[in-house]
Amino acid sequence: MTSPGFRPTHVVPRRGMPAWEAPDPARPTTPLDGLLPVELVERRGDWAYVRCSNSWGAWVDGRRLVAVPEDPPAVEGPAGTGDPLPLLGRAEQDLADYRSAVQERAAGALDGEDFEDRTRGLRIGIVVDGESMWLYDAEEGRWVYGDGRRLTTYATDREVTGDEDAGHAPTRMAAPEGER
Structure with missing residues (x-):
């Protein structure tokens, strides 16, 4: 469930990043997944306090966050990239596959290694x-913005060239961690 007022301002680097309970490296917490949209709440030097869509927050190295455009891309004109239903269907199937693996793991039908094999490669991200x-x-390595009618590229982790589909809105390159 998305918390009220959540507006993603940044994306976690592609390979994820460590997080801390406080701006103190001695107090680690659960790391953040790659390409997770987060909202920057506070900065203290290189430290940044971010909030996730479920209201969970943590301190991270703010220098590594990837900024996303302030406003969603306009979808009034030809910049929309198509019907959101196929992509929503894929996300729904991936979530069902993950749920099934979790249920089998909880029932003891899958051990840790089998669970890891079943869920390897699944990557789902939705903020509504x-x-x-x-x-x-x-499949495309990108976040898209949708208004219920069509989708527009919002951020990508792929190289953006001038030869791309003209139907895509301008994108913000999310460079992999080692390429900054």
């Missing part, structure tokens, strides 16, 4: 805020 939606397209 009223009429606005941000959805991770794992």
